[in-house]
Amino acid sequence: RRAGCSCCSLLLLVYVTVVVSRVRLNGGHDGALPDELAAGSAELNLVVVLAGGVDAQGRPHETVLRRLRAAARLHRQASKRGRALSILCNGGGTTHKPKWVDAQGYAVPEAALMARQLVELGVPYEHIYLEGYSDDTLGNAFFARTMHADARLDWTQLVIITSEFQMARTRAIYDWIFSLAPLPTGKPRYALSYLSVGDAGSLPAPALEARRRKEAASLAAF
Numbered sequence: 001r002r003a004g005c006s007c008c009s010l011l012l013l014v015y016v017t018v019v020v021s022r023v024r025l026n027g028g029h030d031g032a033l034p035d036e037l038a039a040g041s042a043e044l045n046l047v048v049v050l051a052g053g054v055d056a057q058g059r060p061h062e063t064v065l066r067r068l069r070a071a072a073r074l075h076r077q078a079s080k081r082g083r084a085l086s087i088l089c090n091g092g093g094t095t096h097k098p099k100w101v102d103a104q105g106y107a108v109p110e111a112a113l114m115a116r117q118l119v120e121l122g123v124p125y126e127h128i129y130l131e132g133y134s135d136d137t138l139g140n141a142f143f144a145r146t147m148h149a150d151a152r153l154d155w156t157q158l159v160i161i162t163s164e165f166q167m168a169r170t171r172a173i174y175d176w177i178f179s180l181a182p183l184p185t186g187k188p189r190y191a192l193s194y195l196s197v198g199d200a201g202s203l204p205a206p207a208l209e210a211r212r213r214k215e216a217a218s219l220a221a222f
Contacts, residue, residue: 043157044074044078044085044157044158044159045085045086045152045154045155045156045157045158046085046086046087046088046148046149046152046155046157046158046159047071047074047075047085047086047087047088047158047159047161048087048088048090048144048158048159048160048161049064049067049068049071049087049088049089049090049114049161049162050064050067050090050091050137050140050160050161050162050166050170051064051089051090051091051092051093051110051111051114051140052064052067052091052110052162052163052166053094053097053110054100054110054113058100058102058108058113059113059117060110060113060114060117061202062201062202062203063163063197063199063202063203064110064114065117066163066197066198066202067161067162067163067197068114068117068118068121069121069197070161070195070197071087071118071123071161072087072118072121072122072123074159075087075122075123075127076122084127085127086127086128086129086155087118087123087127087128087129088128088129088130088131088144088148089110089111089112089114089115089118089128089129089130089131089132090111090131090134090140090143090144091109091110091111091114091131091132091134091135091140092109092110092111092131092132092133092134092135093109093110093135094135094136095135095136100113109130109132109133110132111130111131111132112130112132115128115130129148131143131144131147131148133147137166137169137170137173138173138177140173141173141174141176141177141178142177144174144177145177145178149178149190150183150184150187151184153184153186153187153188156187156188156189156190156191157191157193158178158190158191158192158193159192159193159194159195160174160192160193160194160195161194161195161196161197162194162196162197163196163197163198163199163202164196164197164198164199165199165208165211165212165215166211166215167194167196168215168216168219169215169218169219169222170194171194172219172222173222174192174194175192178190178192
């Protein structure tokens, strides 16, 4: 998708102050949604789900599956109200590992593998969008905005879904990227909300603690 007129300006990283809602909402590990977010699903335009790795078979890790289940439930809530809620699978992979390769030898972005899971969860293909270029959280936010959100004037109310261990740094990055000027002509300011899915049982305890330490260090350096 075209980035629109904001791409070059975003590269300049000109900061302006805008009103961005800073709501942290905690969902259960099974994808259960807090009442506040479920009730507000009728107002959302776009759900952004961060990537986070796949296994040898190309199946997203449990941390990501929990994010996808939460997104699918939001989609169902919107459908009950007669709305088609769009979901953006946000991330191509990581700089630390090569991309998953299919049987034909082609590298597949994590976003495409996440989309496959969403379809299994009942989300129609036509409601799923892919961002498969980014390899880190900063890139996730940048390409989510320039490739997708800026190209749609009606996408202004966004919810960003990731895991608890990653939420603090994710909020800092997405709040910053989505507050940069200018907006495309006619585009209202963005309003972001956040949904974190639970960490318990998603990773072995030592691995989870290591991820938390890494996230804290990365946030401090941001």
